[in-house]
Amino acid sequence: MDVALDSLRFIDLSTSSIIFLFIVGFIGGLVSGFIGSGGAFVLTPGMMSLGVPGTVAVASNMCHKFPKALVGAIKRFRYGQVDIKLGLVMAVSAGVGVQFGIKLQRIILEKWGQSGSNLYVSLSFVAVLILVGGYVFYDAMTADKSGKPKPGVSLAQRLQKIELWPMMTFKTAGVRISMWFTIPVGLATGMLAATIAVGGFVGVPGMIYIIGCSGLVASATELVIAFVMGLGGTVNWAMHGMVDIRLTVIILAGSLLGVQLGAIGTTIVKESLIKFVMGSIMLIVAVSRGLAVPKYLAELGLMDVDPGTVSIMDKASFLIMCAALTFGALIILGSMYKARKANAAEEEREAIVRV
């Protein structure tokens, strides 16, 4: 059966683009399985660099994201790391946050046009990633050697003491907190997801520092939120016929391998490594998005930049984004290798002692 595809929506796939998508899918899956999110932010521009139209890239990316999150969540649920109730509560408020985010984007688009909207997205990226990523990175670097959280009264512990009806108990997370403190975290997650497509960059730190979950539970629970939101988004995009199933299944082939490896990694390495990887990726991506800001400022007539320089900065921005993901993946794989070696040596020692 020979059917001609609409060439405006669907690209011709070459072997090199299949290999590229598979590898990015694998690395993105590995990072997502480990820190609960990430990966998606490279896939959309990555697909667009192959000539895929923006809307098809976003739709196909989202269609691969929710089954990947589902498989990762099931795997980490088996390890006792997922708090389903917290994930669902967060997903509901994140769903509302997405609607707020879309509305805000529309207002900006109407007022300042496409360049204004792009500038808003890039500035949100830079501001959120530097602030939140910087704090997560600082927290990871100052954690004690065992990877346990620092002693002292944290913001989350203070919030948990406030008895504001309705109080909610999250058993796996080991947290009892008012519903009113979970809502802003969910809303911010959804708003960020609608703006920069990676809600987890606020969701995971929010669950750790505001709700009071451990890094393990927060990153695992984020997968539940990603599944619910991704499924909702996919239904919407697929109803408009924007999903290119070929792209989706190629990325999925790589990411299902990666997400399970990342999930296994969380049981092997120190918990503080989750924060370290997340903080590092966020800070590197902030630099990448920062490089895109002058282009939009020039388009709005607020700055004078040479077109050649803009083109170089654009390419550098994409390469730095890929580097962020690769850096995260290398740290995860390297740490897993080291931890497995250390475990094997310990088991050997124990066996000798027993003999």
Added chain:
Amino acid sequence: MAHEMTKKQAVMRMIGFGAASAAVFGAIFHFANPITEIFSRGGFYAALPIATVFLVSYVHGSFASNLWTALGINAKQPAKTLQPTAAKRPEVRATLNA
């Protein structure tokens, strides 16, 4: 927790799910153009790509899981903490002081 799978079982399952996964991917790419066209018609056709990714996640996800197990890359089981057992107290018996 589910019972531990042996490496041999994992290899067998990996081969089975691997073959099924190859069949699914083979079918999608053999009929790539008509499938892509039908799946992008929108409306109720939206159910098709969603059902497909669920099928791929089950088949290819099971293959991936067994592949890592077969390669010896497993999750570390949390150290089993021994629950302190209370010392057995002698049973109280009624005695007669005659």
